[in-house]
Amino acid sequence: MQRATQTALCNWSQLVGPAMLRQCCRGPLQRTSRAYSAVPPPRDAEEKEMLHQILRVDHAGEYGANRIYAGQMAVLGRSRTGPLIQEMWDQEKKHLEKFNEILADNRVRPTALLPFWNVAGFVLGASTALLGKEGAMACTVAVEESISEHYNSQIRTLMEKDPERYTELLNIIKEFRDDELDHHDTGLEHDAESLPGYWLLKNAIQLGCKAAIYVSQRV
Numbered sequence: 001m002q003r004a005t006q007t008a009l010c011n012w013s014q015l016v017g018p019a020m021l022r023q024c025c026r027g028p029l030q031r032t033s034r035a036y037s038a039v040p041p042p043r044d045a046e047e048k049e050m051l052h053q054i055l056r057v058d059h060a061g062e063y064g065a066n067r068i069y070a071g072q073m074a075v076l077g078r079s080r081t082g083p084l085i086q087e088m089w090d091q092e093k094k095h096l097e098k099f100n101e102i103l104a105d106n107r108v109r110p111t112a113l114l115p116f117w118n119v120a121g122f123v124l125g126a127s128t129a130l131l132g133k134e135g136a137m138a139c140t141v142a143v144e145e146s147i148s149e150h151y152n153s154q155i156r157t158l159m160e161k162d163p164e165r166y167t168e169l170l171n172i173i174k175e176f177r178d179d180e181l182d183h184h185d186t187g188l189e190h191d192a193e194s195l196p197g198y199w200l201l202k203n204a205i206q207l208g209c210k211a212a213i214y215v216s217q218r219v
């Protein structure tokens with residue numbers, strides 16, 4: 001597939017949904033190398049602030065997701081659901097590694113709340129896993145839906161500002177958004193909704209995610 005066609009399809013896919021074109025959007029990121037930064041040097045203080053906020057909150061989200069899956073594995077690692085959770089965790093490790101790299105390359109300060117997300121993420125993962133496989137999956141659905149919506153709003157912002165300038169960053173965010181949607185779908189496929197009190201738990205977790213996103217951009 002030609003690169004231009006592929007890019008056009010990827011741009012379209014972020015508007016219409018990920019399922020059809022996930023594989024298409026994986027192409028550009030796989031070609032990303034360390035030869036250049038994923039983020040352009042900021043033109044002014046305003047752009048610097050915007051990019052740093054985006055990178056800081058994304059790094060915090062991936063860090064928190066890693067801690068949630070660590071908490072789930074501490075409880076369910078030896079169960080039949082263990083390999084499934086491990087598979088999602090392995091992808092989160094790659095996401096976090098990428099944002100660690102981007103933060104270092106661009107001298108972006110991580111959120112000061114990492115020690116808090118370390119504990120809060122683990123406790124959330126472990127406590128929902130104590131409700132059983134369905135609890136862990138309900139937590140996954142709630143968190144992954146919040147993260148993918150958050151990535152979608154960043155994609156919209158960057159597309160409105162300058163899609164050419166932010167191509168590399170957009171490719172990374174789109175790929176990770178698609179992975180988060182896969183995790184969300186996995187949770188649904190593995191009985192998240194059969195947890196008693198599913199909607200209550202989901203809403204409570206998503207309220208927490210919104211608060212986490214708000215403060216991690218700023219602190």
Ligand SMILES: [Fe+2]
Binds near residue numbers: 091176
């Ligand atoms: Fe992730």
Ligand SMILES: [Fe+2]
Binds near residue numbers: 065088092144179180
């Ligand atoms: Fe995820």
